[in-house]
Amino acid sequence: MEWRDQGALLSVRKHGETSAIIEVFTAEHGRHAGVVRGGVSRKIAPILQPGAQLDLSWRARLEEHIGSFTVEPVKSRAAILSDRAALAGLNAVCALLCFALPEREAHPTLYARTIAMLDLLGQNEAWPVAYLKWELSLLEDMGFGLDLSRCAVTGEREDLAYVSPKSGRAVSAEGAGDWAERLLPLPPELLGVGTGDAANVVEGLHTTGHFLTRWLAHSLGDKPLPEARARLVDRLKRAVT
């Protein structure tokens, strides 16, 4: 068995004295693990950093084997190592993908959005908004998409201000009425509009976090969300206060 693809490195761990086991997220093969022989060597280790874009050749005798990768670097994203918030964003993306994605199942739409997200990290001020939208994409690709197109109560498309924690549907201020306090915030950034205000992004992450926990994590046996996501949210909150 063999294939060739490009992908982003999600995680790397040492295997034996000289090799590494990596997990990558590829366009055509989804999340996939494999051994990189000599992966801890001085030549290869700098290439195998989470977030790196790699050209991958995978080989195994049988399809169910873990197999081995031969890797060539395409793009390093190590430039963000000194950017505290962007590094937290990278860790959150990689950790959530490892957490949520089943192995060897292609998610081409999510892959494309993930690469766009990783390319934005640390490049400009707008990346936290892109991250928020990426979390929406993750929920959608995992089958837990939110319907934010119109109010679940009135059917209106205007003045959407809340999200129902139960149904994941948008609710307008008018439709919320006395139930407003029990609903989750719907900042404009979650609708793809807004100025990218940091406080709004944090609010949005509170909402997506609710569904990541109640829906996605619940479907995976109520595993706790990765700590890396909590650290990112905390970092972004500190920037606001």
Added chain:
Amino acid sequence: MAEAPRDIENLIELMAKLPGLGPRSARRAVLYLIRKRALVLAPLSDAMQVVAATARECLTCGNVGTTDICDICASEKRATGELCVVEDVADLWAMERAGVFKGRYHVLGGTLSALDSVGPEDLGIPRLVQRVVDDAITEVILALNATVDGQTTAHYIAEELEGRCAVTSLAQGVPIGGELDYLDDGTISAALNARKAV
């Protein structure tokens, strides 16, 4: 072919577990030791027995030595107010070999890792923060690896120490003797970002 006697086979099996040694190289090593019994084998055996009995981690910094408080922590000359944080003892020994750092150390024993469920408590980071306060540390130098995990840990520690002391980290970039053509683009990028006036 006759097998080696049981005791020698046992020694070979144990040697084969050492990093960098497999069964074939362990056999060669054991045969060498047997041939140089008085010169190498006996002194090696004595030294290993002593270290097995006395080696321990320093209660203050995590360095490996033969006393509860290592020589570095015990030396008054090393109380410069500077504290160098490293991932493991091998990094500490590397810094000491360079001979340029004259302060004290703190060994974390690893890095933060969501995959391996290693959190701040597992690395003793709260203990590090307390040590900075107790020992009146003026500067913490983060000598952690230039990896995603290493720098994530460095940023976390820097946040925990904010306002308590100066926090610095080792420079990243072109290694001595390094040729640009052989460097990865992450290193080149980091070196360019950290450029300085000549």
